[in-house]
Amino acid sequence: MVMLAEHYDFVIGGDPDRDTIDLAILEAGTGRVRDQTADWTDGPAYSRLLAWARQHAPGRRVWALEGTGSFAAGFVTMLAEAGEDIVEIPGQKRSRRAKNDRIDAVQAARTALAQTEQAAPRERGLREALRQVLVTRQGVLVSRTKAINELKSLIVVAPDHLRAGLRGLALIKQLDRIDHLTSPAGATIEHRVTVSTLRSITARIRFLIAQTAELDAELHVLVPHHPGRADATRRAWCRPRRRRPTAGQLVPPRPGPQ
Numbered sequence: 318m319v320m321l322a323e324h325y326d327f328v329i330g331g332d333p334d335r336d337t338i339d340l341a342i343l344e345a346g347t348g349r350v351r352d353q354t355a356d357w358t359d360g361p362a363y364s365r366l367l368a369w370a371r372q373h374a375p376g377r378r379v380w381a382l383e384g385t386g387s388f389a390a391g392f393v394t395m396l397a398e399a400g401e402d403i404v405e406i407p408g409q410k411r412s413r414r415a416k417n418d419r420i421d422a423v424q425a426a427r428t429a430l431a432q433t434e435q436a437a438p439r440e441r442g443l444r445e446a447l448r449q450v451l452v453t454r455q456g457v458l459v460s461r462t463k464a465i466n467e468l469k470s471l472i473v474v475a476p477d478h479l480r481a482g483l484r485g486l487a488l489i490k491q492l493d494r495i496d497h498l499t500s501p502a503g504a505t506i507e508h509r510v511t512v513s514t515l516r517s518i519t520a521r522i523r524f525l526i527a528q529t530a531e532l533d534a535e536l537h538v539l540v541p542h543h544p545g546r547a548d549a550t551r552r553a554w555c556r557p558r559r560r561r562p563t564a565g566q567l568v569p570p571r572p573g574p575q
Contacts, residue, residue, distance in 0.1 A: 330426025
């Protein structure tokens, strides 16, 4: 059990937004608001805010900030480098009233004072790099699956003479064959548009395959350096589909009648 009032004289609550951050200094022993301020979310403003805190909250102080991994990330990095103590508070549940950043900053500090368990800000560096790659990779996998499904659906309704050359093939072979499709002179409008659409979706799938391979290569570099290597590896290769490919390998859906 860690009560901040037992270890600090002041708690500085923060409500960060995309462009601004509001801060409120509370006396840890009484909960009284000592001072408030607001500034921009950029380097010079961060220095001004730290100087303000040193002036109005001398001695033992701790920062209680929401969104340490998003809007407050840059501010948290600067504070940590300056040797400041920081705790993260969960996102606040707000009533239907209009948002008031000054009140929310005070509430952030009071939330931290009331908590018996304190959360440290999310680590950056390697952990943040892994998070970014994993989030991006997941988005690419979702887009790739959607594109493959679009291709399969189009093949099903394609004219017979086009569908006959594509049905029953593994995905990679379908992509190769589509790359060589043409629209000869005198082709019908449906033929020409179908070929054009097939080639467009094929190009998108190939691009997403290449992106997946690039992200997998990045993961192979980052994961071995993560302290929790086993857990990081499991999360890195977690996929929405039941089958797992090796790095950069595309596993097509099981062929079926089309």
